[in-house]
Amino acid sequence: MSSETQSIHPRKLEIVEAAVTCFLEKGYHQTGVRDIVGQAGISLGNLYNHFKGKEAILVFIAEIEGQELSDFIGQLSDNDDPCATLGLFITDYAAYVALPENALLGVEILTEALRNPAIAEVFGRNRNRLIIALAECITQGTKSGVFAPQIDPPVVACMILDALEGQGLHSLSSPSEDNLARNAVSSFILNGLKP
Amino acid sequence: MSSETQSIHPRKLEIVEAAVTCFLEKGYHQTGVRDIVGQAGISLGNLYNHFKGKEAILVFIAEIEGQELSDFIGQLSDNDDPCATLGLFITDYAAYVALPENALLGVEILTEALRNPAIAEVFGRNRNRLIIALAECITQGTKSGVFAPQIDPPVVACMILDALEGQGLHSLSSPSEDNLARNAVSSFILNGLKP
Amino acid sequence: MSSETQSIHPRKLEIVEAAVTCFLEKGYHQTGVRDIVGQAGISLGNLYNHFKGKEAILVFIAEIEGQELSDFIGQLSDNDDPCATLGLFITDYAAYVALPENALLGVEILTEALRNPAIAEVFGRNRNRLIIALAECITQGTKSGVFAPQIDPPVVACMILDALEGQGLHSLSSPSEDNLARNAVSSFILNGLKP
Amino acid sequence: MSSETQSIHPRKLEIVEAAVTCFLEKGYHQTGVRDIVGQAGISLGNLYNHFKGKEAILVFIAEIEGQELSDFIGQLSDNDDPCATLGLFITDYAAYVALPENALLGVEILTEALRNPAIAEVFGRNRNRLIIALAECITQGTKSGVFAPQIDPPVVACMILDALEGQGLHSLSSPSEDNLARNAVSSFILNGLKP
DNA sequence: TATGAATGAGAGTTCATTCAT
DNA sequence: TATGAATGAACTCTCATTCAT
Numbered sequence: 001m002s003s004e005t006q007s008i009h010p011r012k013l014e015i016v017e018a019a020v021t022c023f024l025e026k027g028y029h030q031t032g033v034r035d036i037v038g039q040a041g042i043s044l045g046n047l048y049n050h051f052k053g054k055e056a057i058l059v060f061i062a063e064i065e066g067q068e069l070s071d072f073i074g075q076l077s078d079n080d081d082p083c084a085t086l087g088l089f090i091t092d093y094a095a096y097v098a099l100p101e102n103a104l105l106g107v108e109i110l111t112e113a114l115r116n117p118a119i120a121e122v123f124g125r126n127r128n129r130l131i132i133a134l135a136e137c138i139t140q141g142t143k144s145g146v147f148a149p150q151i152d153p154p155v156v157a158c159m160i161l162d163a164l165e166g167q168g169l170h171s172l173s174s175p176s177e178d179n180l181a182r183n184a185v186s187s188f189i190l191n192g193l194k195p
Numbered sequence: 196m197s198s199e200t201q202s203i204h205p206r207k208l209e210i211v212e213a214a215v216t217c218f219l220e221k222g223y224h225q226t227g228v229r230d231i232v233g234q235a236g237i238s239l240g241n242l243y244n245h246f247k248g249k250e251a252i253l254v255f256i257a258e259i260e261g262q263e264l265s266d267f268i269g270q271l272s273d274n275d276d277p278c279a280t281l282g283l284f285i286t287d288y289a290a291y292v293a294l295p296e297n298a299l300l301g302v303e304i305l306t307e308a309l310r311n312p313a314i315a316e317v318f319g320r321n322r323n324r325l326i327i328a329l330a331e332c333i334t335q336g337t338k339s340g341v342f343a344p345q346i347d348p349p350v351v352a353c354m355i356l357d358a359l360e361g362q363g364l365h366s367l368s369s370p371s372e373d374n375l376a377r378n379a380v381s382s383f384i385l386n387g388l389k390p
Numbered sequence: 391m392s393s394e395t396q397s398i399h400p401r402k403l404e405i406v407e408a409a410v411t412c413f414l415e416k417g418y419h420q421t422g423v424r425d426i427v428g429q430a431g432i433s434l435g436n437l438y439n440h441f442k443g444k445e446a447i448l449v450f451i452a453e454i455e456g457q458e459l460s461d462f463i464g465q466l467s468d469n470d471d472p473c474a475t476l477g478l479f480i481t482d483y484a485a486y487v488a489l490p491e492n493a494l495l496g497v498e499i500l501t502e503a504l505r506n507p508a509i510a511e512v513f514g515r516n517r518n519r520l521i522i523a524l525a526e527c528i529t530q531g532t533k534s535g536v537f538a539p540q541i542d543p544p545v546v547a548c549m550i551l552d553a554l555e556g557q558g559l560h561s562l563s564s565p566s567e568d569n570l571a572r573n574a575v576s577s578f579i580l581n582g583l584k585p
Numbered sequence: 586m587s588s589e590t591q592s593i594h595p596r597k598l599e600i601v602e603a604a605v606t607c608f609l610e611k612g613y614h615q616t617g618v619r620d621i622v623g624q625a626g627i628s629l630g631n632l633y634n635h636f637k638g639k640e641a642i643l644v645f646i647a648e649i650e651g652q653e654l655s656d657f658i659g660q661l662s663d664n665d666d667p668c669a670t671l672g673l674f675i676t677d678y679a680a681y682v683a684l685p686e687n688a689l690l691g692v693e694i695l696t697e698a699l700r701n702p703a704i705a706e707v708f709g710r711n712r713n714r715l716i717i718a719l720a721e722c723i724t725q726g727t728k729s730g731v732f733a734p735q736i737d738p739p740v741v742a743c744m745i746l747d748a749l750e751g752q753g754l755h756s757l758s759s760p761s762e763d764n765l766a767r768n769a770v771s772s773f774i775l776n777g778l779k780p
Numbered sequence: 781t782a783t784g785a786a787t788g789a790g791a792g793t794t795c796a797t798t799c800a801t
Numbered sequence: 802t803a804t805g806a807a808t809g810a811a812c813t814c815t816c817a818t819t820c821a822t
Contacts, residue, residue, distance in 0.1 A: 227816065228816085228818085229816085240818095240820080243819080248817070
């Protein structure tokens, strides 16, 4: 969509896909560059024609993940009906983090961001924007009386994301009861916001 | 407390402490055994007199973390006053996961458990017991009318833990507003459970 | 000067210049072809349109350096006044090897020639001619009585070159005292040849 | 001889010997650590139990070479008879640099020192002391009238070393005429110093 | 129990060169 | 001529673990 996207070499995307596959299967640190090039079907050296190094691939992935959050940020910006907006967001975001690649990559990026500033910067930026947007939605709902007043809206927003993401992660172990669990979490959150 | 604990060589605990220090600082996979023995001030070979290998140290730590959950499980078993019991648990558990070593080690163990059965087994066992105990507390509260009925109490229990642990993790970045944030989360959860 | 020179593609000379810059800065073996094409501002593949490979560039440079020795060989061929001829040669050659690119490239080529026959051949040929010309000048001087008899004129000739080139190399570290040092060396050599 | 020497693990010396063999044969930058461990008959990893890395081996060798210069410095310190002292030094030093390992290692270290401060520091230190000692010997000879006054004794000293070392290097190509050539150089130098 | 030398597989990265465009 | 993606061997170095002392 962006002008930058058009100039990306298709091989670069293949590498990213291969890396995602490996990271999901083995984890970032357990994945070697040889695993990635093997999965991508390219030679070892060629990887370095498209990425500066292994970390650059994760940064690239973190950027993509961060960009995907933008859609949710946009979704939350419609504050005419905070209750409906939030309900929709929770449903959509729960579905998003229920996808294994989002759930697992998310935790992989999150843990890496704890100690890797490059990752923290690129991914944390958009995550903070998402938290702010969500907090703003809550605040609007409080003002219009559909939500109870919250001590610290951003913290609650953060908590909502944690709860949804945690649910997505746990659903990996027991994917069968997925829908039920998602409903339980959603209901709890929405109920918790009621005045 | 157990008979096993009393026979533990003091050197073994020194190693564990050193390992914890390293894991907190660099992460499990980024920590080498040389880092650990360096931190512990012992020789490389001697580590293997006390642990079968690097993973065994993490298993040992996961066991300790798992045992610490037992205290909370016991705390939750008093179901005379589910509301008070839950309130106390949330306060205590929030304080527990606010300690950096618990927050960081927790996520380290959790992510490792995703792919490492040995870790999943030893840590997940007690975590599941904690979830069950928490769900039971919620169920009791529902029965006695102090909590609203929940679609899936274990999922809600899991969510509560996720929310508290997530808050502990985020407090590492901004430790100043710790108490306020903890209150916000606690209030939200307790409010969400209200009928 | 040669017909061959006129047909050289300007790009080829740009590559050589870039390579010289890199070799001076990092040394031959420490310089990668990517360094060279980066310095030259051309693409990686294009280098191979002008040179067979990295070594061919050094051979080309060695040839140029060898050709520059021809001027000195010609200068030494005038044996009417060996004393004046030698004095002039020493002054000129000292100035020549005092240029960093000549001093550094010289030692780079010399050390490479130790193990690389291609380099040894192309550079050593003219250097040997220079030594012979210098030895002949000394011999003439001995015959005409202006120089003392030498046990082995070629060895002395070689030694004179070593002394001058060594001085050029050392002057890289302390360029300030350049002229004084060159005079000291020149005087010593000329004095050593006196009968 | 020094207390430090006694604590050196014999394997470390084996590695150094193997490295010297490789450096002589292929040059420092052309030698891989696998070449060294192959020559030494040890495993790859074990090299790093004794040396921090490849460069540390060269630094160690440069230190040894530097220490060997100490003997010559001591020899030059006897200034009762500068002429005899210098004659002896030239003979001994010429023999020293006529050994291939000294000649080749010397140029290897010298060229590396041009761009590697660690090497320059450890080797250049003692070489400077040697130059100073040699210059002092020349100065004493000048005072006592056995040598002609020199414009810049240290430069002349440096030149003498260059000439001897250069001769050692050239003798690698034509070792047969070794003695004759050494005499030629020695005679020239001594003659050049005469008043 | 304690030591640290020894192992060799594996890590991430760079290398000179080729080739289709 | 010019490009840069593609190749895979080679690079230095680290890894967890073993073992003789």
